[in-house]
Amino acid sequence: MTIAIVGAGLGGLALARVLHVHGIEAVVYERESSRRARGQGGMLDIHSGQQALREAGLIDQFFLIARREGQDMRLLEPDGTLLLQEDTPEDAPLARPEVDRADLRDLLLNSLPEHTVRWGHAFESADNGVLRFTDGGSASYDLLVGADGANSRVRALLTDARPAHIGQNIIELSISDIDRTYPDLAAMVGRGNYWVLGNGQSLAAQRNGDGRVRIGLSFYNTPGDWFATKGIPFDDPAAARARLIELFDGWDARFTALIAASDDTIVPRALTALPAGLTWPSNPTVTLLGDAAHLMPPVGEGANMALLDGAQLALALAAHPDDYASAIEEYEREMFERTTAAAQQSTAVQELLTSPDASRRMLEFFQPDRRRANAAT
Structure with a gap:
């Protein structure tokens, strides 16, 4: 057959x-x-x-x-x-x-x-x-x-x-050859996954085998047309990076430095399931x-x-x-x-x-013993 x-x-x-x-x-x-x-x-x-x-x-x-x-x-x-x-x-x-x-x-x-x-x-x-x-x-x-x-x-x-939109919109960035181009940021990210959560947003940086770091900027509880309403000029990478840094206002400068260091490939994705x-x-x-x-x-x-x-x-x-x-x-x-x-x-x-205390809840998710201890108290 x-x-x-x-x-x-x-x-x-x-x-x-x-x-x-x-x-x-x-x-x-x-x-x-x-x-x-x-x-x-x-x-x-x-x-x-x-x-x-x-x-x-x-x-x-x-x-x-x-x-x-x-x-x-x-x-x-x-x-x-x-x-x-x-x-x-x-x-x-x-x-x-x-x-x-x-x-x-x-x-x-x-x-x-x-x-x-x-x-x-x-x-x-x-x-x-x-x-x-x-x-x-x-x-x-x-x-x-x-x-x-x-x-x-x-x-x-x-x-x-x-598929229907799940209320999450993500923007993908990357930094090539980060060990050579931005050694301080490379040391900060480390060898695997680097995840910052809070304020209905997240920044996830991931080391790739080719020396690249891929970065995902997620915005939770947002509609499917969110990109059209936020004024991110994707056709102008420098201006897009500046706008994205504005959207992470109040975050530690080390995190927005990852956005500033990214190259001109900026890809928006509306996530569905x-x-x-x-x-x-x-x-x-x-x-x-x-x-x-x-x-x-x-x-x-x-x-x-x-x-x-x-x-x-x-x-x-x-x-x-x-x-x-x-x-x-x-x-x-x-x-x-x-x-x-x-x-x-x-x-x-x-x-x-998507929860208000996402970082703490994810910590408990990754550390079940901590979650059980919290439940006991």
């Missing part, structure tokens, strides 16, 4: 790889023109997703590209108060290592036979076993898997659900994985769930090679239960971030 996967993200590639391990070939259709057509974002915290990489036979290679020191954490308040500093020992287990998304994607791509991924194929529609692409081309399929992300077009074949617990009637010819199936607040679960989706679907198909309907039902049953729990947890963390 012909398995067509729409989308060469982590979930779609994990599916193709685990299928290949079990002697089942699939075709991945990706709208991007090549693997280098666009940047792949920053670091990922891979924990439960390691199981998928084991099923893919790639766990040892993953550990070679993962960053143990990326598990470091610093949590601060806007006035500069340090609430938490966790530095990872050199012999610590790789329980939640950080890895560059691009490196992880390359690991999966390199593990697949040549021509598994068909670049430059943008999905337009599908019916009666025929895929149609925006360039007028077509291809046949017996099973179609939508791995095409938050704005999935395959999703409409199964459900009318659409699907309803937690979304399901649909099983269809033996179409299913979904990753953000196409369960887009959730970005607090560290999305990539892990996508990897597990791909592996679990492949294992179900391998277990029922002559009965795709049963394989899809088995996969979706497990996926719905697992990702509903992850989405609910992600939503709970999102609610912590």
